[in-house]
Amino acid sequence: GGAIALANKEALVAAGHILKAAVEQHGAVLLPTDSEHNAIFQCLAGNAVEDVRRIILTASGGPFRTCSAQQLANVTRERALRHPNWDMGAKITIDSATMFNKGLELIEADHLFPVGLDRIDIVVHPQSIIHSLVEYRDGSLLAQLGPSDMRVPIASCLAWPARMDTPMAPLDLPA
Template sequence: MTVRRITLLGATGSIGRSTLDLVERNPEAFEIEALTANRSVTVLAEQARRFGARLAVVADPDCYSDLKEALQGSGIEAAAGADAVAEAARRPSDLVVAAIVGSAGLPPTLAAVERGAAVVLANKEALVCAGPLMVAAVARHGATLLPADSEHNAIFQVFEQEERAAIERIILTASGGPFRTFSREAMADVTPAQAVAHPNWDMGAKISVDSATMMNKGLELIEAHYLFALPEQQIEILVHPQSVIHSLVGYADGSVLAQLGVPDMRTPLAYCLSWPRRMSAPVDRLDLAGLGQLTFESPDEERFPPLRLAREALRTGGAAPAVLNAANEMAVAAFLEGRLGFLDIAAVAESVLAQQVPRAPASVAEVLEVDAQARVAAAETIRQRASA
């Protein structure tokens, strides 16, 4: 495999760290063009020095002087601000790993797409909030989307493009999160510490809470719709607590193809970084005999209403998915700060989704405007529920 230059958007998060672990283990295969972070200056500067990045960017302009000082004498260029993050995505590189959490990742991800890059997509909000815009831009600019989420990556590996007409369904698996067996009454009292303790995956706080509410799976359903151009009715969700089968594709002849592996994000990331080939990854090998059994359950939309909300948003179309995402981000933040109960997360999202029904955004600016409006509505809804 020839040397590939990588721009990593969101270098200090869990996806960023896993990506850099693979890069470090394969120095003959990869080089780093640019690294970005939100505010984690110390970690970003250490990463930039360690991997010989040409550019390091911090999204928060207030952190620029600290970053510049931390990189002094290294020869590494420093920059700050949202525009600088997007400019990093435009720099020449073979791969752009889009791992910025939330709607903030949309502009730089689209910037990478618009230069026709191969984008390792770990930011599901880019497709959730702006699916039609992203899909159109990919086609217009000849970009390649390589899904890094374990579920979408699994589908990508067994999705036979030349047999699209024979594909009947795709099945996204879900661990069920830490509260899979809890009643709604029990979930009413769970704490942020409990919610971020995922039974299988080591993830950031926000995505861990999304897994606990199963909003993560709802957003993945929306993402899968745009990634694989399948209608909502052909996308199923199956609870699989062991997180070994990462997703499946069902075909017209009755065959169901699945991708299996231990729950380690370095497996799908390695597939993306080396695509269309494969590379070695330092993950535990799957021992099915040791596991003994794999179990499956139907999802419960009564206990986990975000699954229903995501389907409703996708059917509504337009800006509804962006509204759902923004309201959820606000509600999760309030929950993590202790201002909102766990069950209130979905309630806030549902309330805002009912209030906000703007037309489909025609540009990134309109997507961000919808996002901002939904956040205002969510903040007010959170305030009302917190004071009730």
């Protein structure tokens, strides 16, 4: 058993039960590199999943978050490709703009963290600083915050269970 850093959600969405069975069979640990799921993984560290009241995935809301229905009728591909917070490839940017990506992430979270779909919520957080939260049965709410940069969750996976230096500037929380 070793550690596997999973770099795509599609494998879990399409065949999560098969992937999880193989991970369990070989005593491996699955490390999610997706920023939201990596955040949940970090918030769960050292805690029992039985103590989780709910998991909260965050979504920026994308470039159309404040658009009216009338404005949505006239969106363009070019506008959809301008994500307000993340620099990503075209497919995931379009999936994010339509919130389709968040649906995939919900399924991914269900496979990674066995709390049940009814205990996984999604909230819009336009700043994309809080990547996900875990609420525990005692009322505690743990959140993972960081810049909108995939180098952070990737570094988390590469160094796990330790931490490593990254070139990321500290968050300017008062701003």
